[in-house]
Amino acid sequence: MRAIVTTRNGDVDVLKVETRPDPVPGKGEVLVRVKAAGLNFADILARQGLYPDGPPKPCVMGYEVSGIVEAAGDGVDRSWSGQSVVALTRFGGQAELIAVPLTQIFEKPEQLTFEQGAAIPVNYLTAWALLVTMGGLKKDEAVLIHNAGGGVGLAALDIAKHIGAMTYGTASVSKHEFLKARGLDHAIDYRGQDWLPVLMQLTGNRGVELVIDPLGGSSWKQSYRALRTTGRMGVFGMSTASASGIRGKLRALKALAQTPRFHPLALMNRNRGVFGLNLGHMWDEGEKVVSWTGEIVRGIHEGWIKPHVDRAFPFDQITDAHRYIEARKNIGKVVLVP
Numbered sequence: 001m002r003a004i005v006t007t008r009n010g011d012v013d014v015l016k017v018e019t020r021p022d023p024v025p026g027k028g029e030v031l032v033r034v035k036a037a038g039l040n041f042a043d044i045l046a047r048q049g050l051y052p053d054g055p056p057k058p059c060v061m062g063y064e065v066s067g068i069v070e071a072a073g074d075g076v077d078r079s080w081s082g083q084s085v086v087a088l089t090r091f092g093g094q095a096e097l098i099a100v101p102l103t104q105i106f107e108k109p110e111q112l113t114f115e116q117g118a119a120i121p122v123n124y125l126t127a128w129a130l131l132v133t134m135g136g137l138k139k140d141e142a143v144l145i146h147n148a149g150g151g152v153g154l155a156a157l158d159i160a161k162h163i164g165a166m167t168y169g170t171a172s173v174s175k176h177e178f179l180k181a182r183g184l185d186h187a188i189d190y191r192g193q194d195w196l197p198v199l200m201q202l203t204g205n206r207g208v209e210l211v212i213d214p215l216g217g218s219s220w221k222q223s224y225r226a227l228r229t230t231g232r233m234g235v236f237g238m239s240t241a242s243a244s245g246i247r248g249k250l251r252a253l254k255a256l257a258q259t260p261r262f263h264p265l266a267l268m269n270r271n272r273g274v275f276g277l278n279l280g281h282m283w284d285e286g287e288k289v290v291s292w293t294g295e296i297v298r299g300i301h302e303g304w305i306k307p308h309v310d311r312a313f314p315f316d317q318i319t320d321a322h323r324y325i326e327a328r329k330n331i332g333k334v335v336l337v338p
C-alpha cells in the first residue's frame, strides 16, 4: 500500500509517499480501505518536531479516516465487511489501508461523503468535549471561539449554535463572511488589532462564560481576562509555536515563557475555572468517546452538525496540503485522498 511518511523533522520536503506492507487486521480489528484521511494541525506540528505525542520518525501520521471495511480479524462479525465506516486511528491513517480496533469505528452516516466523514472525529469530538463535557455551555451563555474558521472552530460553532449560545469568534478577516453565513453572531479580527477590547465592548464589558483557546502562551492570559463571573477557559493547543526548524523551537520556548499560572485562591475569589483538553490522551476512556460520538452522529442526522471540507488533496500533493494549512488558507477541514 501507499502511505504518507514523515521521514524526519523539518519543512514540507521531509514528507514522502512510500510503499509499505499491507497491514493485517488482528483480533477485534477490521481492515479499512481508506477513502479519505483527515489532515490535522497536529500532523503539521509533528512534522515540525513540535508535537510530543507523535510517534518516532519515520512515521505515518493520521488520527482519522473514512473508508470501506475490506476484511475482519478474529472475533469480528463478518457482516462488517463492505460497510462504510469512520474511524479514529492512533496514527497510520494517512495510508491506503489501516487496521483499526472495532471499538474505534462507527458506521458512516449515509448523508455524508467519505470526505465529510473524515472531517468528523478529531474536530467534533474535541469541540464536544470542550463545549459540552468540560465547558458546560448553556443556552443564552456567551462563548468565544478562537480560530473559529479552523476545523475545531467550525465544529464548535455548530455545537454552540445548537445549544443556543451567543457566539463570538476570532479569525482572519478573510474568513469572517463565511463564518457569519454559518451563523457566527460576532466575528472579530484578532490579527490586525487587539481583540480583547473589541470583545469587551461587544459584551457590554461583561465578557463571556466560555472561551476555548488553542493558541497558547500570552493568548491564554488575554482569554482569561475575557471571562465573565462563573466563566470557564478551555485550553487545548499551542498553535502560536507553529514553524519549521529553529524558529519553531524559539516560538515554543516563548509561548512556554508567556504561559500564565492560575492560583486556586484567585480562581475561587473570581468565580472562574480553567481546564485543559487533549483528545489524544483519551484512548483509555473509550466509553466516553463512544457516547460523545453518539451525540455527534445524532446531530448529523438532525442536521445541526455540518462538517465543512475546504479541500481534498491527493496523497501526492501532501506538501501542498501542509503548506495550505500553514498559510492559514483553510476554512474548516483539509482531507487527503489516496
Ligand SMILES: NC(=O)c1ccc[n+]([C@@H]2O[C@H](COP(=O)([O-])OP(=O)(O)OC[C@H]3O[C@@H](n4cnc5c(N)ncnc54)[C@H](OP(=O)(O)O)[C@@H]3O)[C@@H](O)[C@H]2O)c1
Residues within 6 Å of the ligand: 040, 041, 042, 122, 123, 126, 147, 148, 149, 150, 151, 152, 153, 170, 171, 172, 175, 214, 215, 236, 237, 238, 239, 240, 241, 242, 277, 278, 279, 280, 325, 326, 327, 328, 329, 330, 332, 333
Ligand atoms: N487538544 C486537543 O485534543 C486538540 C484536538 C484538535 C486540535 N487541537 C489544536 O487546535 C488547534 C486548531 O486545530 P484545527 O484542526 O482546528 O486546525 P486548522 O483547521 O488548521 O485551523 C487552525 C486555524 O488556526 C489559526 N492559526 C493560528 N495560528 C496559526 C499558525 N501559526 N499557523 C496556521 N494557522 C494558525 C488559523 O486561523 P486564522 O486564519 O483565523 O488565524 C487556522 O485557520 C491546533 O492548535 C491544534 O493542535 C487540539
